[in-house]
Amino acid sequence: MAHPSGQQARLDRSPLSRLAAVAACLGRASSSRLSWKSIADGMDARRCPQPHLIYCNMPTTKGSCHCGQTEWEVTTEEAPAHVLCHCMACKKLSGGEYTLNIVVPSDDCKVTKGELSKYTYKGDSGNDVICYYCPNCTTHPWHHQTVQGNKYVVRSGLLEGASEFSTAAEVYGKDRWSFQPQVAHTFPVAPPS
Numbered sequence: 001m002a003h004p005s006g007q008q009a010r011l012d013r014s015p016l017s018r019l020a021a022v023a024a025c026l027g028r029a030s031s032s033r034l035s036w037k038s039i040a041d042g043m044d045a046r047r048c049p050q051p052h053l054i055y056c057n058m059p060t061t062k063g064s065c066h067c068g069q070t071e072w073e074v075t076t077e078e079a080p081a082h083v084l085c086h087c088m089a090c091k092k093l094s095g096g097e098y099t100l101n102i103v104v105p106s107d108d109c110k111v112t113k114g115e116l117s118k119y120t121y122k123g124d125s126g127n128d129v130i131c132y133y134c135p136n137c138t139t140h141p142w143h144h145q146t147v148q149g150n151k152y153v154v155r156s157g158l159l160e161g162a163s164e165f166s167t168a169a170e171v172y173g174k175d176r177w178s179f180q181p182q183v184a185h186t187f188p189v190a191p192p193s
């Protein structure tokens with residue numbers, strides 16, 4: 001994978017200039033929040049705004065809605081892999097048999113164009129589930145199950161390259177419809193946590 005900024009060429013340089021390259025890669029992150037050790041170890045790669053070979057190998061993937069009014073970016077620790085959710089809420093909200101999802105820290109989900117509206121319902125736990133959607137076309141990039149803390153369930157099927165992602169698991173297999181084949185390890189409800 002070619003890096004758009006050419007950081008790969010910097011990998012042959014001295015340790016100090018490699019540190020500088022990583023610091024540059026961290027870009028809009030606040031460098032005051034990073035220790036030099038964490039930069040040296042590449043440990044704060046979560047803050048990297050773009051994929052950085054070796055040091056910050058976290059891919060950022062773009063998504064967009066049907067009408068084009070909203071766009072977003074999601075940064076993940078590794079290549080996204082779909083989790084199929086067969087629950088009844090997903091069926092209602094999507095109009096399909098299942099949805100495709102990845103779970104991502106909310107800080108790593110950014111709206112890059114337009115603004116999202118919200119729809120809130122009570123999840124199985126009794127806590128709020130906040131669904132974010134394009135106010136014009138209703139495409140739904142992610143939802144926030146507040147019981148899970150600062151993580152969003154991102155609709156991975158809306159991300160660029162989604163047809164190439166692998167499948168990691170299926171959840172709510174108890175609600176799978178009979179015509180739908182199993183494609184990954186299936187949990188009857190959600191995995192134990």
Ligand SMILES: [Zn+2]
Nearest residue numbers: 065067134137
């Ligand atoms: Zn839209």
Ligand SMILES: [Zn+2]
Nearest residue numbers: 085086087090
């Ligand atoms: Zn679901």
